[in-house]
Amino acid sequence: MRLLKELIDNNREWAAGVTARDPSFFKNLAEQQTPKYLWIGCSDSRVPANQITGIPPGGIFVHRNVANIVVHTDLNCLSVMQFAVDVLKVKHIIVCGHYGCGGVRAAWQNQNLGLISNWLRHVQDVGHKHRALIDSIEGDDAKCERLCELNVIEQAINVSQTTIVQAAWERGQELAVHSWIYGLADGLIKDLKMCVSAPSELARTYNAALESLCTKSSK
Numbered sequence: 001m002r003l004l005k006e007l008i009d010n011n012r013e014w015a016a017g018v019t020a021r022d023p024s025f026f027k028n029l030a031e032q033q034t035p036k037y038l039w040i041g042c043s044d045s046r047v048p049a050n051q052i053t054g055i056p057p058g059g060i061f062v063h064r065n066v067a068n069i070v071v072h073t074d075l076n077c078l079s080v081m082q083f084a085v086d087v088l089k090v091k092h093i094i095v096c097g098h099y100g101c102g103g104v105r106a107a108w109q110n111q112n113l114g115l116i117s118n119w120l121r122h123v124q125d126v127g128h129k130h131r132a133l134i135d136s137i138e139g140d141d142a143k144c145e146r147l148c149e150l151n152v153i154e155q156a157i158n159v160s161q162t163t164i165v166q167a168a169w170e171r172g173q174e175l176a177v178h179s180w181i182y183g184l185a186d187g188l189i190k191d192l193k194m195c196v197s198a199p200s201e202l203a204r205t206y207n208a209a210l211e212s213l214c215t216k217s218s219k
């Protein structure tokens, strides 16, 4: 209970500070939100979208789940995406994974964690798809980190192939899908160089991003 009181106290202090700096901040924000970005990231408590991008409330629409997975039949994720694209008209969808992802590691090690192992099966599918690329790397940790990267790229492809994004591109709406990965150890975001803003770019960008990972592994 004491801990929760601390959270409420923190909130009062935060709200008072924001209001002191900008008396109309909450009033303006309550009237509308116009975020330019949709963030699809991991639920991991160490990867908070707003803080690591320096974006205040109102700037980023967020969906998070374990291991930042985008499944074609996940109504939750699809609904977030549809609202963000069709109603809020975000300009960018960022899929951001992170190194040291517990979900990806559990998938990599084939751990049985109960229900969630079914969810993480999607990450194992990514691993199987890119077996050769992962096998070409030395060391278990490095292989797992590569799977973190590949998972982001594959989930960004899944985003790009949804009816939501395809329809937006078809009607000429400005919309780009990005693949990023965050380092827990240094707090830095790395662009995995797969930015897609039209269906015609999809295959080329995907191949280039994979090629870039291959080049990295041969160094």
Ligand code: CO
Residues within 6 Å of the ligand: 042, 043, 044, 066, 067, 068, 098, 100, 101, 102, 103, 104
């Ligand atoms: Co994670």
